[in-house]
Amino acid sequence: MSLLAVENLAIDVAVGEACHRLVHDASFSVEPGETLAIVGESGSGKSLSALAVMGLLSEGLSVGAGTIRYKGQDITHFDERARNQLRGSEIAMVFQEPMTSLNPVRTIGHQITEGMRLKLGLNRKQATARAIELLEEVGISDPAQRLRQYPHQLSGGMRQRVMIAIALSSKPSLILADEPTTALDVTIQAQILSLTARICRDHGVGLVLITHNLGIVARYAQKVAVMYGGRIVEAGTAAALYAAPMHHYTRGLLSSVPRLDTPRDLPLRPIAGAPPDPMQHVPGCRFHPRCAAATAACAQEVPKMEQRAGHEVACWNPVPADQTISEELA
């Protein structure tokens, strides 16, 4: 039984009377202590999928189809009260904007302790002691002092560490981290990511890491799902997927990241075109307008996920498994 199993999830947005589907047929799962990375450009539906798991979709958005199972229990249509039982103590979330995700008028201490006082039934003293431990664990110096401070007195990196401490505070089994490092500078990004991954591994917490950077997740995730235009287009273990990325979009993502081992005079290869407008319908494979290998078939029918070279890919003309990225670039 998976910790989290999402099957054929669809998310709809109401546009006046009409209804538009933003996420189609998304399936992924996470085991305890495992890290799943969901990778994609903005608007690909990765954050929406995480918010659907939390039951925190904004007004107008709703789960249109599929099931979300947590520890075997179907939580898809839980009401607000039942969701609240899960939030914090079972499933926690780290949001992408540390600058705006903390309440400006409450102390750090209040924001860390309120959840665990409610969920773990701790008294003020116990909660404060645990908050100090958590801040130490996420690498904040002088934690007792920090508890009395307000968010504006902390740097972006520190705030994101506080967010992670808040997520951990009520001892959840699953953490959803939505681009936890986007707003931070590069050196801090690596620190925060490895910190999050290590803490989740140590505590046996399942982690869903949402990011647009396929390059950085290789080090932290056991499983990867690549999303494009509201669909998962390639998924599998990180090892299998990195060994032979077969979707042209995945390839594009990998070759658009500068690497130390590529020749310096070789230009970066951006993916041509712009990400699709989530509100616009594209027939067939949503990537075909930007895909160099697109054929007439690609515009006709949506490709299904199929097992190839040890992982799954949804593409009519997948990249041959034996062609390495360096060959393609050369």
Add this chain to the structure above:
Amino acid sequence: MAAYVLRRLIGSVLVMWAVATLVFFMLRLVPGDPIAAMLADVGGPEEIAAMKAKLGLDRSLLVQYGLWFSNALQGDLGASIYGSRVPVTQIIAEAIPRTLSLSLLSFVIAIVIALPAGIISATRRNTLTDNAVSFLAFLGLSMPDFWLAILLIIIFAANLQWLPAVGYIPLAEGFWPWLRHLILPAIAIGTAFSAIIARMIRSSLLEVLSSDYMRTARSKGLTPRMLMFGHALPNAMIPVITVMGIAFALLISGAVVVENVFAIKGLGRVLIEGILNRDYPVVQGAILVVSAIFVFSNLIVDLLYGVIDPRIRLH
């Protein structure tokens, strides 16, 4: 903080001085001679001149201003130019408890109505409840306070005879009699303000409820009560406090009509009578007090910001 308060206090005194000066000269620009009007039936030009000399109104404007100002600095605001020449400080001292009682009670009523109304209509946005609250708010806003005052008197004083229609009993003579006399005028004044504040709370809350930190708070699985009172309201109240501060100052000076309906001789009524009679010292004194209330309620609002919002450091 102390330095900030001191600087603001000095600023406040300057504002009061400017207002007093402006009022002094503007009053004398208003056409009509109060002494001539007072003695129109009983005296000729000599009596008028004698009266003016007695009251010091025959001297040049600058000398009059200098005299008034130096006396005011010593706490002497002069005396009414009419009748037994009651000192202005005494008139004001009698009016202030009435006005303050009425304003405070109106303010409390406004907040007691506005807070739940604002919260309900924000959390149930675009539902029947929200629309009903909005409708009532607009109704409260559009009803003239004196009309509501008369309506309240007809219903609760004349027909039901639950409450007195007019008059004022000092708090010193008992809380219940005091409250009984003030409750109707306070409702008449408070209703419109509660509508303004409720609309303000609603829009401010709606903005706060869609913020990132509210999503974070919801992700912790907090109860709706914790979300509202622990996270949303403290943020939403920041702009509302400004409106409340202005509202309070307006209550003090703006209760004139309602004070008249209920025959309560508060500051507003003193001011209006003073202006109608060109009773210069009374008007000047009353304006001085009103401007003091304005600048100090503003100062209190600014100090409250610092208490509510830790990002605001006062210096």
